Each structure stands twice: as C-alpha cells, then as structure tokens.
Amino acid sequence: MYLLLPHSPIELKEHPKSMASVSHKAQLFEFCARAVYAIQAECDSILSGLDRANESSLAGCGSALIDLLSRQARQITTCYQELRLPNTSEGELLSEKRQLVLKRLDDIISISYSKFYAFLFRDLPTCWRQLYTDASILKFCFNLLWSPYVYDYAAEDGRTDQKRFDGANCDISELVRTLDLALILAGAAGEQRGRRWVNKALELLHMNWREMTTHIGTPITERPAKRKKLAESPSLNDGLEIEDTFSTNEPFTPPVKHPIKLVDALSMEEFQAYLDNSHNLKLGPAPLIIRGAINTWPALTTNPWNKPSYLLSQTFDGHRLVPIEIGRSYVDEGWGQKIVTFGEFLSNYIDTSLAGAQGNSDVDTSSSSLEEGSIAYLAQHPLFTQLPALRNDILIPDYCYTAPPPHPTDPSMDQPELDEPLLNAWFGPPGTITPLHTDPYHNILTQVVGRKYLRLYSPLVTERMRARGKENGVEMGNTSLMDVGVIEGWDAIPDDEESKPTEEDLASFREVPFLDCILEPGDALYIPIGWWHYVRGLSVSFSVSFWWN
Structure with missing residues (x-):
C-alpha cells in the first residue's frame, strides 16, 4: 500500500484516470501531516520555555498535559513520515501504536472537556478549548491513516480492491464525529489551526468522499434504490428512495x-425610510413582512433546502453532527438537548419514512429508540459556521446594514454594535414551538422551507407578559410565563407546569392586542427590538434569523 503524493512516479504511471481524486487525497494527507508537526512544534516550544504564555496558548493547561499531547503528536508525525515511503506496510508500522495513541488522545479530550463544567463558557480559559481541539485534530489525522481517503483503493478496472480495505477500518462517521465535536463543544479554538483548519479538513475529506462514492456508484444526490457500497458504515441513502x-x-x-x-420586496433605501418614519413615535417601527425578499437565494433555487437529498449531500449523507432540542418547548419539564447525526435528526424527527427504509444504518430507528410523540428542533444554532457549504446558499439581507432605532422603552436592552449580523438556523418538524419571548436585537427572520405561525406583542405591553425571571440559576427574564398555545386551546396544559397563571391572568392576557402572520417560503419578517414573539412550526420548516443593530 502506498500513499498518493504529488511527487510519486507511480501515481502518474499507474493511475492516469484518477488525477483529481489523487490530488485531493494528497492534499488531505499533506494538510494533516503539517498540522500534526505544527502541534508537536508548538508543544515543544512551550515545554522548552521559548513560547511566552498568552491567552490563546496551550501553556495554561500545564506542562504534564502539554508533554502528553507532544508525545502523541511525535508518534503520529513519525507515522506520516514513514508512510511517505513507497511500499510501506500500514499494518507493520501502525498496528501496535494505534490503540495506545488513541487512548491517550481520548484521555486528553476527556480531561479538557471536564474543565468546561468548571466555568461559564464565556469565562472558560481558551487554553482548554484549544487543547480539546488540538487533541481532536491529532485523533482525526491518526484515524485518517485507517481510512480510504488518503490511499488509492481504486483498481484499474474501477472495482474496489477489498484486500486494501481490510486495514482501512475507520469509517467516515468516526472521522466526521471527531471534528464536529471539536466545533460544537469547543468552538474549534486556536489561532494557528482552530476552526479554519477543521473546516478545511472537512472540505478536503468531503471532496474525497464524494469522488470515491461517485466512482463506485452514481452521484450521491441521484442514487438508485440499491447500489454498490464502499467498505464503510452505511449511509442514510443506502437502499432508500x-x-x-x-x-x-x-x-x-x-x-x-x-x-x-x-409589502413586496423593498430596496435598502425604502426599508431605511420605513424604519425612520414610524407612525408611532413612542413605539417606533412595527413588524413588517417583506414578500419575495429572498426568492433568489440558492437555498430556494439551485440548491434547494426543501429537498432531503440536497441537505444530505452537504452533510456526508447525514453523518455530520448537530445539537438538537428534545421537547415541545424549552420551558417545558423534561425538555433536553443532545447531539445526533443529521441523518438521525432527519429520519427520527423530520420524516419518519426515512427511518423505516433505512435498513442497516448505524442509526437506531427501532420504536424503543423514539419517545412517543417526541419533537426535536435544531434551534438557534450557528449552523453556518459549522457547515460553510450551507452558508453559501444564503445571503445576508441588505436590510441588516441599515440603521435601526434603539429599544423604544428600555435603553438597558441595547447592545454594543455588532460587526456583522448574528445568524442562526431553525429547522424542525410540525409542532415545534419557541415560547413567547423578546430579543436584544432587531431581527430579520427569513423563511426558506415550509410555513410558520408568529404572534407578536408590542414592548409597550411588557408588564403584561409576565416575564419569568431567574429559574434554577438561569436568567429567563426574556421569556413569558404565558403559553400562547395553551391559552388559545391549541395545546394541552402540561401536567407539570409550575407557576400556572390564574383564570384572571388568562382573561387579562387575552385582551392584550397583538399582531400575527403565517410566513411562507421566500418571506422575510422584520421583528423590531423589544417585540415579544411566539413562533410555531406548521409544517417541516427551515428558517434563518439575522440579528443586527
């Protein structure tokens, strides 16, 4: 087994038909080799005293952990160096080292993650997030050597050489999981590598994965019901229409x-004029639906998010990880959060027909794995920093670069000016609910897939919203005790609901004036700062919010 490197004469001689694949494999190998060496060099520099500790340095983690990380990096560096040699035996070189190195890296990841619980995330010293990230990068780079993504496994006749796969027993899900956890849990911290490195590694891995999958079958977005498969973990699309x-x-x-x-789509100047010329000087501009504002986005045209096949193609057939909320609403008893694969989220919660046809997937789709009537929501997640490919399918509306007014009733709610709008994804099945709450920014909520119902209350009636205050040590003052769905009779009263409003409270709340709407695909809703809003998914729904000030 030999590595495909740019300077390899065998590459040009024996595999002239796979130059694109060869190039991407070589890029991924060299990209990882450089990262492993850089981590080792940084650790050694700290241990030798040449590096002056700073906020982003690993030095704050202590010499023992840095030395442990350095030793693992050194062993992995040696593996990469020796694998550059032709005819190197992967089994002879690596089998004795692999389990011990992986165990040490998992220990480092576990130790660094335990520190996350000792601080609020905003106060967590960056060194622990970087240690988690660098150990994850090393784990990814080491496991990559047992995958098909840096070796040439394609025989001359286009068939899979199964003998070469025997040693490549790290599947795509483990590679993706390692880096996704670094992104989601640690924010992929680090000045030299960090998020930029992780995103690039996943991009190169995705290129190789697509080429290898397409090489032995049909393009991943147009697969037949049955197809040949790599010796990999099953994907969501296998055996599935x-x-x-x-x-x-x-x-x-x-x-x-x-x-x-x-109104129909407004120009930036027309929207600014709307903000500046409110009919109610005390309240400021009112909510506004701008129809057709995002109709030209790739997410609604060339790269349609309403097609499961497209979303799967951008997530390694659903192997990417996402954090989801489990439960009707984040104020309900029993509400929780967990990290799952995108494929599991789709098959278990968005479209259960995917689960029934999934066959031998590594996702547990038995009835015992699903709670009766369970609802899951990918809510307020910065999905687009984790999946840059999806970020390319949307555009920041020009409206977010206008100058909106301050909070109409409470100046303390105004935040420092943002450099760029804050983007969040909201993706879920029918019945997802965001309870009545208010936000500290102006918001452009765009509807990409499906429909949503929204109800809004003016900041002038804030006192009648019955804000929750602090609950279990968490500040919930931006969320109302009033459950719009229960008050209107759309939802049953939760059995465990605490601080239930009295009949007098309910009667009083029903008299509070409000505005409401149903958002359609292509719509953008302007929600001014301070307006209380309740959001309810009516169908499968995918929205993107843009906070700005």
Whole structure:
C-alpha cells in the first residue's frame, strides 16, 4: 500500500484516470501531516520555555498535559513520515501504536472537556478549548491513516480492491464525529489551526468522499434504490428512495386574526425610510413582512433546502453532527438537548419514512429508540459556521446594514454594535414551538422551507407578559410565563407546569392586542427590538434569523 503524493512516479504511471481524486487525497494527507508537526512544534516550544504564555496558548493547561499531547503528536508525525515511503506496510508500522495513541488522545479530550463544567463558557480559559481541539485534530489525522481517503483503493478496472480495505477500518462517521465535536463543544479554538483548519479538513475529506462514492456508484444526490457500497458504515441513502421534497402537511393551522403589514420586496433605501418614519413615535417601527425578499437565494433555487437529498449531500449523507432540542418547548419539564447525526435528526424527527427504509444504518430507528410523540428542533444554532457549504446558499439581507432605532422603552436592552449580523438556523418538524419571548436585537427572520405561525406583542405591553425571571440559576427574564398555545386551546396544559397563571391572568392576557402572520417560503419578517414573539412550526420548516443593530 502506498500513499498518493504529488511527487510519486507511480501515481502518474499507474493511475492516469484518477488525477483529481489523487490530488485531493494528497492534499488531505499533506494538510494533516503539517498540522500534526505544527502541534508537536508548538508543544515543544512551550515545554522548552521559548513560547511566552498568552491567552490563546496551550501553556495554561500545564506542562504534564502539554508533554502528553507532544508525545502523541511525535508518534503520529513519525507515522506520516514513514508512510511517505513507497511500499510501506500500514499494518507493520501502525498496528501496535494505534490503540495506545488513541487512548491517550481520548484521555486528553476527556480531561479538557471536564474543565468546561468548571466555568461559564464565556469565562472558560481558551487554553482548554484549544487543547480539546488540538487533541481532536491529532485523533482525526491518526484515524485518517485507517481510512480510504488518503490511499488509492481504486483498481484499474474501477472495482474496489477489498484486500486494501481490510486495514482501512475507520469509517467516515468516526472521522466526521471527531471534528464536529471539536466545533460544537469547543468552538474549534486556536489561532494557528482552530476552526479554519477543521473546516478545511472537512472540505478536503468531503471532496474525497464524494469522488470515491461517485466512482463506485452514481452521484450521491441521484442514487438508485440499491447500489454498490464502499467498505464503510452505511449511509442514510443506502437502499432508500428519498422523497423529492419535504412534506408540506400541516397537522394544525392557527387562524390569523390581526395580520402584520405585508409589502413586496423593498430596496435598502425604502426599508431605511420605513424604519425612520414610524407612525408611532413612542413605539417606533412595527413588524413588517417583506414578500419575495429572498426568492433568489440558492437555498430556494439551485440548491434547494426543501429537498432531503440536497441537505444530505452537504452533510456526508447525514453523518455530520448537530445539537438538537428534545421537547415541545424549552420551558417545558423534561425538555433536553443532545447531539445526533443529521441523518438521525432527519429520519427520527423530520420524516419518519426515512427511518423505516433505512435498513442497516448505524442509526437506531427501532420504536424503543423514539419517545412517543417526541419533537426535536435544531434551534438557534450557528449552523453556518459549522457547515460553510450551507452558508453559501444564503445571503445576508441588505436590510441588516441599515440603521435601526434603539429599544423604544428600555435603553438597558441595547447592545454594543455588532460587526456583522448574528445568524442562526431553525429547522424542525410540525409542532415545534419557541415560547413567547423578546430579543436584544432587531431581527430579520427569513423563511426558506415550509410555513410558520408568529404572534407578536408590542414592548409597550411588557408588564403584561409576565416575564419569568431567574429559574434554577438561569436568567429567563426574556421569556413569558404565558403559553400562547395553551391559552388559545391549541395545546394541552402540561401536567407539570409550575407557576400556572390564574383564570384572571388568562382573561387579562387575552385582551392584550397583538399582531400575527403565517410566513411562507421566500418571506422575510422584520421583528423590531423589544417585540415579544411566539413562533410555531406548521409544517417541516427551515428558517434563518439575522440579528443586527
């Protein structure tokens, strides 16, 4: 088994038909080799005293952990150096070292992660996040040597050489999981490597994965019901006919009683004029639906997010990890969070027909694995920093570069000016709920897939919203005790609901004026700072919010 390197004469001689694949494999190998060496060099520099400790340095983690990390990096560096030699035997070189090195790296990851619980995340010393990230990078680079993604496994006749796969027993899910956990849990910290390195590594891995998958079958977005497979973990698409688009079924649709003003797409100047010329000087501009504002986004045209096959193609057939909320609403008892693969999220919660046809997937789709009536929501997640490919499918609306007014009633809510808008993804099945709350920024909420119901209350009636305050040590003052779905009779009263409003409270709340709407794909809703809003998914729904000030 030999490595495919740019200078290898064997590469040009024996595999002239796979130059693109060869190039990407070589890029990934060399990219990882440089990172491993850089981590070793940084550790050695700290241990020798040549590096002056700073906030982003590993030095704050202590010499014992840095020495342990350095020793693992040194062993992995040796492996990469020796594997550059032709005819090197992978089994002879690495089998004795692999389990011990991986165990040490997992120990480092576990120790660094334990520190996350000793601080609020904003106060967590960067060194622990970088240690987690660098150990994860080493683990990825080492496991990569047991995958098909840096070796040439394609025989001349295009068939898979199974003998060469026997040693490549690290599947795509383990490689992706390692880096995704670094992104989600540690924010992929580090000045020299960090998020930029992780995103680039995943990009190169994705290129190789797509080429190898396409080479032995059909393109991943157009697969037949059955196809040949690599000696890999099963993917969500294997043996599965995927529906063209997500279902538009709406189990329940609330009536719109007090419609929000709707206009066709505005220019940036027209929107600024709307902000500057409010009819109510005390309140400021009112909510506004801008129809067709995002119709030209790739997410609605060339790269449609309403097609499961496209989203799967951008997530390694669903192997990317995402954090989701489990439960009807984050204020309900029993609500929780967990990290799952994107494929599991789709098959277990978005479209259960995917689960029924999934066959031998590594996702547990038995009835015992799903709670009856469970709802999951990918909510307020910075998905686009984790998946830059999806970020390319959307555009920041020009409206986010206007100058909006301050909070109309509470100047203490105004935040320092943002350099760029804050983007969050909201993706879930029918019935997802974001309870009545208010945010410290102006918001452009864009609807990409499906429909959502929203109800908004003016900041002038804040006292009648019955803000929650601090609960279990968490400040919940931006969230109301009033459950709009329960008050309107759309939802049952939770059995364990605490601080239940009295009948007098409910009657009083029903008299509070509000605005409401149903957002359609292509719509953008302007939610001014301070406005309380309740959000309910009516069908499978994918939205993107843009906070700005």
